[in-house]
Amino acid sequence: MERRGSFDYIILETSGLADPGNLAPLFWVDDGLGSSIYLDGVVTLVDAKNIVLSLDEDPAESEEHEETYGGARHLTTAHLQISHADVIVINKCDSVTPYELANVEARIRSINGLATVHKTQYSQIPQLESFLLDLHAYDGIDNLDTAAQGHSHLDPTISTTTLPLPLLPPTALTALETWLRSLLWENTLPAPSFPFPSTPSTAPPPEIHRLKGLAYITTGSRVMIQGVREVFEIVPLDNGGGSTMKKQEDGTGKGKLVLIGRGIDAEALGRSLSGALGGAGASGG
Numbered sequence: 001m002e003r004r005g006s007f008d009y010i011i012l013e014t015s016g017l018a019d020p021g022n023l024a025p026l027f028w029v030d031d032g033l034g035s036s037i038y039l040d041g042v043v044t045l046v047d048a049k050n051i052v053l054s055l056d057e058d059p060a061e062s063e064e065h066e067e068t069y070g071g072a073r074h075l076t077t078a079h080l081q082i083s084h085a086d087v088i089v090i091n092k093c094d095s096v097t098p099y100e101l102a103n104v105e106a107r108i109r110s111i112n113g114l115a116t117v118h119k120t121q122y123s124q125i126p127q128l129e130s131f132l133l134d135l136h137a138y139d140g141i142d143n144l145d146t147a148a149q150g151h152s153h154l155d156p157t158i159s160t161t162t163l164p165l166p167l168l169p170p171t172a173l174t175a176l177e178t179w180l181r182s183l184l185w186e187n188t189l190p191a192p193s194f195p196f197p198s199t200p201s202t203a204p205p206p207e208i209h210r211l212k213g214l215a216y217i218t219t220g221s222r223v224m225i226q227g228v229r230e231v232f233e234i235v236p237l238d239n240g241g242g243s244t245m246k247k248q249e250d251g252t253g254k255g256k257l258v259l260i261g262r263g264i265d266a267e268a269l270g271r272s273l274s275g276a277l278g279g280a281g282a283s284g285g
């Protein structure tokens, strides 16, 4: 960093067994690295031929992450590397049939509905910028509109879900922050108060790997929500873009929160969030 200014990009290639969820928060929040350095995004390269085997691998064969999770299927390194990715390159597409490729892509998107997916042969992409570099994954929310809904039956371990966020009064941001703290720091869903009765749950606790969201505030401003594992931030966006009320009404300005992780029960998450925000209408999808 003494040579600050002389780098265009810094690319870290991790080991094949790395958990990006342990690395990304370090680079995202460490101001000591200097203001010219920021975490641009996490790219995961997937081998189309072997990925299904890797996702289904017997955890006893996995050197890390040999944990069980509430009786659910085991988390493999492949799951972690896909769930934390902002861009996923599915390579060696020529070595599988179109049917196999469609299945691979569907499963990957069911795990991570936020990431941009590129399908390649010999890892060839049209250009680096905006495909693998200059992603601004942690300071932008461009891909929220295309975030896929979870189809958790495709992968039993990790899924993506989208919760709608209602138009929020400024005071609700504190409630949102408290809710996120409980979810990300304590892996606990605050029980919703009225009108939802709280029922004891035997479900495994939610474990969120990545989250991204946009909320519209009644004052006409917007906030971006970003998170990776237990680190998150709620950041005001400069431009509210005119009448927020109008945006809500014509359906183009709906706030949402996209969550990727384990033990995702969309309905329970939606009820809990809605309760935390004062019953303002979040329900899982």
Ligand SMILES: Nc1nc2c(ncn2[C@@H]2O[C@H](COP(=O)(O)OP(=O)(O)OP(=O)(O)O)[C@@H](O)[C@H]2O)c(=O)[nH]1
Pocket: 016, 047, 091, 092, 093, 094, 095, 120, 121, 122, 123
């Ligand atoms: N058919 C086909 N072969 C490929 C493609 N991309 C790479 N290969 C070949 O696959 C072989 C192994 O390369 P990779 O799988 O990329 O190996 P690697 O990722 O560098 O290996 P590790 O870093 O040790 O995992 C090489 O012979 C490559 O030429 C592709 O899209 N299609």
